[in-house]
Amino acid sequence: MLVVHGLWLAGGRLALWAEDSTLPERPPGRPGRPPRERPHPFAAAHTALAEALGESATTATTGIRPLTLPTRAGAPVESPELVRAEPAAPGRAAVTLVPWRVPTLEYDADDALPLLRTIHRDTGLPGAVPGAGPRHLAQLAEFALDLVARGRTLPGLDGDRAVWRPLLTGADAGWARALAMALPPAVKAASPGPADPSGPDGVEPRLGAAELVADALDRLTDAAARVALEGVRLTEARRGTGTDAAVRGWLRALTGRERTVAGPPGALAELDRELRGWQRDAAGGAVRACFRMVEPAVGDDDERWRLEFALQAADEPSLVVAADRIWAAQGELPGLARHLDAPEETLLGELGRASRLWPGLETALRTAMPEALDLDSEGAHRFLRDGAPILHAAGFGVLLPSWWQRPGARLGARVAARTRTAPGTVAARSSLGLESLVDYRWELALGDQPLTEDELKGLAALKTPLVRLRGQWVEVDPKRIAAGLRLLRSAGEMTVGDLLRLGLELGDEPDALPVLGVTADGALGDLLAGRAERHLAPVDEPPGFRGTLRPYQKRGLAWLSFLQSLGLGGVLADDMGLGKTVQILSLLARDEGTGPTLLVCPMSLVGNWQREAAKFAPELRVHVHHGAERPRGPEFTAAVRDADLVVTTYSIAARDAADLAVIEWHRVVVDEAQAIKNAATRQAVAVRALPARHRIAVTGTPVENRLADLWSIMDFANPGLLGAAPTFKKRYAEPIERHGDDEAAQRLRRITGPFVLRRVKSDKSIISDLPEKLEMEVLCNLTAEQASLYQAVVDDMLARIESSEGIERRGLVLATMTKLKQVCNHPAQLLRDGSAMSGRSGKLARLEELLDEVLAAGEKALLFTQYAEFGNMLRAHLSARLGREVLFLHGAVGKAARDELVARFQTDAGPPLFVLSLKAGGTGLTLTAANHVVHVDRWWNPAVEDQATDRAFRIGQRRAVQVRKFVCAGTVEEKISAMIGEKRGLAARIVGTGEQWLTELSTSELRRLFALEAGAVVE
Known part of the structure; x- marks a missing residue:
């Protein structure tokens, strides 16, 4: 198996290299060889990497790169995703960073984009597993594509190259920072090397995380924009001179793969200055203009509205200085001193920039010291409805009256529906449904104030868009009034599904007549009004249910019955462990x-x-x-x-x-x-x-x-x-x-x-109702491959057991037990062939489902197995599938390394999963960071399993601990589990010495014990 890793190089290229699990861990090189000449001992060769990447390798160039990688005892540390048939015994030496040479396939941004997009879409790579680096870079590529799709890009010049750059503001800027913080160290592992003459002394520079993400996002955004503009011509192919020629050359170079702009150096420099000025207007600076709309005072007959100007700190929105203060202070503004030196010039420049977007501001700019703009109601309405959104989207500050955003400030409709059962009666079970019909009629209102048809006609006659009605300002839209009058005259029937969509998406269409409320009778009305809790009083267990429901489970049963x-x-x-299964079964019994x-x-x-x-x-x-x-x-x-x-x-x-x-x-x-x-x-x-x-x-x-x-x-x-x-x-x-x-x-x-x-x-209220330790047996089914291997082992070993006796027979029985348990774990454990893990084991499939829930809940888990080699396989597979580091403790780990693993797991930010061999991790550890314990395979000694569980369930644990014991149905695992369950009091005597008691069973008893039962394989 190959694990592919990704680097982003300072020259704007993606480099891929791979670890090969089939290569032996050979000595890393001759002692004394200079570090830059040491080849990575298990890095895949160019040919193997190209074969794994498939068609995408045809656009790559080959290279050799020095990488600075974690190294222990003279050999590079394997990545968590690498799977080897045999677990590597970790050394006791400290980990250091050492350079190693690896063969790489390298792509420019245009070719890197489709490859990274393939990885992001989970289609993976033809013959390899992508590591954390390519997956992270794939997120960057998807972000670049999204920015282009939303038009969050700006064209520009970089020397003599035409480029598209991302425009990062608001949530986009936050997402870019998050991607930089989450950058895997391996992505920036490239050591400085003689690959780029632009670096000092001809050495390629090393980029920090923020610089690397910014460079990669710039390059990928440029590539994505060119994909979006494929086949588009931005200018006619006409000749020109000077700046005109430079502009035409720049426009041509903004599409296609050729980015070089031909033109006189002076013309390119002039074009660059113009573009940078325009981009400053688009992106804004540390201080921006702010516009505050002030409504007329009560009793103001003139009803003049006032749009006041101010300056606002972009990174501190609460810092707002009004224009009249700016002109009066003559430059003395302590609050804005750290942001700018000339507030008057900044205010005028910002107002000029805003006037290009909203020409209505030009009137105020005709005065020497503009402070505000007086508006009539129509002008105020135009600004509120059209100007404010445009200025806000462009990055200006906009402060509007609080009522403007409230639904009560606009005319809206209400729906009154009546179900086709008598009011006050209990609807027959399943009498309704999304396709059932209800009768309805429309009502019109301003917020909570219902309006009659005469009142609507009176508002329409005022011919003004903003009206003070019953003490508050409201918007009057003639088109909405006309639509409302038509609605008042309509009634009819609609489906329950349509009614629910209306009632639950209130105000979802701001440009249409909004639905301000929906009412209905009976239980449907309670659902729409958020009064469903009156139907959720806990109900007792139904007569056919054999068990006791907890209070929250009784409420769950009531909720299911109500719907x-x-x-x-x-x-x-419900969160895992809260009993979703019993709630469903209680509903079925009811x-x-x-x-x-x-x-x-x-x-x-x-x-x-x-x-x-x-x-x-x-x-x-x-x-x-x-x-x-x-x-x-x-x-x-x-x-x-x-x-x-x-x-x-x-x-x-x-x-x-x-x-x-x-x-x-x-x-x-x-x-x-x-x-x-x-x-x-x-x-x-x-x-x-x-x-x-x-x-x-x-x-x-x-x-x-x-x-x-x-x-x-x-x-x-x-x-x-x-x-x-x-x-x-x-x-x-x-x-x-x-x-x-x-x-x-x-x-x-x-x-x-x-x-x-x-x-x-x-x-x-839920936690207090749970036991401190909840133990459950999880039955898993075999896959067809597992069942076939299981039967082959039984047939082969029983024949050999029948013809043996004494110590030899006892040894064969224990060997059979071991092989059958390995088959139940995973075929690859028995075969030891390093084959793929996914889709071949019922236990592994169930474990993956469980761990998805654990990680989604932000919790941690301990995974116990009695086999160190299987623990290593689990660590590698789960790390690659889940994209998280998985710790692994087994007998070959020294005390210092063991203590380090425990300390890392116990921290809040530490890895969420810890695989432990039962012998090495079953005693002497405190691992209370975990509240989930999974016994992937069983030791069949309850005392030993309890000791292992107590790594999490001990003093210091503040959460309920959920313990799951995996057993394959219809196999020897289920039969032994049943025997222990039936004779728990005698368990220590029955299985007190592990599985030695099995060796004393007769051949016929062994045959019954090992036999594969019907139902072991689902499909």
Whole structure:
């Protein structure tokens, strides 16, 4: 396996190099060789790197680069992503930074952009795993593309080169700073070298993090702008002289890959001065003009509005100095002294710059010392509506009356709806739904003040855009009044879905007649008015439920029942460990007999749902739909007829979509709903198309990476509620993710809030209700490859055990046990072939799902395994998949290094995951930074496992600790776990010496113990 690393070189190029896990850890070079001549011992050669990069390698040039890398005992330290078949034993020597030479493939920015975009889109590289460096640079490339798409760029000159530069203000500037702070050290590991004659003494300079990110963003933005302008000509190919020729040459060089501008040096210098002056106008400086709109005083018959001028510190908006003070002070302004020397000149310059954007200011500039501009109501309205947004977008300060932004300052509409059931009666279960019809009529209002048709006509007759009404200023738009009069005369019917969108997106269309409120009768009205809590009083466990629900779980059951009564779906997004499964099972037990429920989950959770249903709702008839022999067509229909709960997997739901679609499902539940976060995948499309009266999505991480995840999950629960995906992206995802738009975020919370129930363990009302240590057994299924290997081991070893005796037989039994446990962990552990890890192990798939939730919650986890080689494989795989450093402690780690690992993990900013071998990490450590413990494979000695768990569950731990013990269903692991569970009091005697007791079992007992049971493999 190759791990590709990325560098950004001072000359504006991307350099890639790779570590090769198949290369032996050979000696790094002859002693005494100069540092710059030492080759990196396991860096991939040019040919291997080119083969791994595929077609993108054809645009690269080869190079040899000196890198300054962490080094221990004369050899470079392996990156966390590198996977070796055997774990490397860490030395005891200190880590130092030493230069090493590596073969590189290097790209200019034009060729780097598509390669980095490929990495960002998770399509990866053909034959390699991208490390932290390329992933970070891919984020920069995506940022550059977004800046170009939003027009946040400026054209300019860099010597004799035409360039596009990013315009970074506000949230964009903050994002650029965040990217600089998050820069992986490996990206700037390039040592100064004789590659760029522009550096001192012909040596390429080394860039700091901020300089490197700025340079990379400049180059990638320039490349992205040229992609966007492909095929566009900015000027005609006419001849000219002097400055005219320079301008035409510059415009031609702003497109295509040729950036050099031909022209006389003096003309280029003049063009550069003009461009820099224009760009200063666009970008602004440390001090900016500020405009304050002052409304007429009460009783002012003249009703003159006043637009006052001031200067404002760009980095300290509260520092505002009015123009009259500036002219009176004659340069003595202590508050602005650190920002500028000549405030009068700055004010005039800023007002001149603003007048180019809003010509209405030119009148004030005709005076020698402009202080303000007097306006009538129409002029004030034009500034409020058009001028203020333009000036604000250009970076000027704008202070407006508080009422202007309130909905009550504008004419709006209200909808009064009535459901088609008698008021005051309880709606029949599922009597409503998004497609159900309600009757409605329109009302018009100014804020909370209802208006009659006569009042509207009176406002229209005033012929003025700003009116003082009932003590407050309001905007009167003739077009909105006309639209309002038409609405008053309309009534009709609409779907519940349309009504919800109206009620939850209040004021979402500022240029249209806004919807100020929606009212309805009954439970639907409570949902719209935010009074759903009256329906969420805790309910007792239903008769068919065998268990005790905690108070917050009873509220969850009430919430699910409330949404179901309206025919609406929901997202149960409780934090992991809060019992989402039992809340769903209690709902199923409550609704027993109303129709079949289809539950779709990952393969690794099928066994868990089957067993939890048997434990908590034993009266439910459960049918597990999976495996090659699963019923199809009429047989499947018959099986569903005899079931209350049908459990299947996402992949089967996609394959058997036609069979599933013919059933009239009462309810469809998707567990680990982040599996449908990518809306375009086959399984997401199939699951969303399933017909059901009620839909529930269950997930601990409703938003993993992008808001598009939330759209896909919500579109399953309540189809169409958030609109089409492109509309959602434009309205919510881009404003929130890219620009930090708080208003858009509030609108999204308002529309999704009623349908998402999320409780977290950090909430004291929840935490106080949890036990200090919650232990659970997590059943995982084997993949087909695992099952095949498992059966091969059993067949081979049982034949050998039958023909042996004494010490040899006992040794074979223990060897069989070890091999079977390795198969249950991962085929690559048994085969020791260094093969890929993804998609081949049920345990690993379940572990990845769990760790996604742990990281999303900002928490930490300990992962115990009894096999050091598997621990090393886990560390490498998880580090590469999750993009986080993963610590690893095993027996070969010395005391100093062990103490360093523990200290780093215990800090708040330390790595969130710690893999430990059970023998090395099971005792003597305090690791209370973690509140999750996972026993990936079992030692079968409860005392030993408890000791390991106590690394986190000990004095100093302030949070509830969740302990998960992974067991493969239908295998020897599950059978031994059952034996321990049945005889817990005798556990020390049964398994007190590890697995030695197995050696005394007869061959027939061993055959039953090792046999692979039906249901071990889901698909």
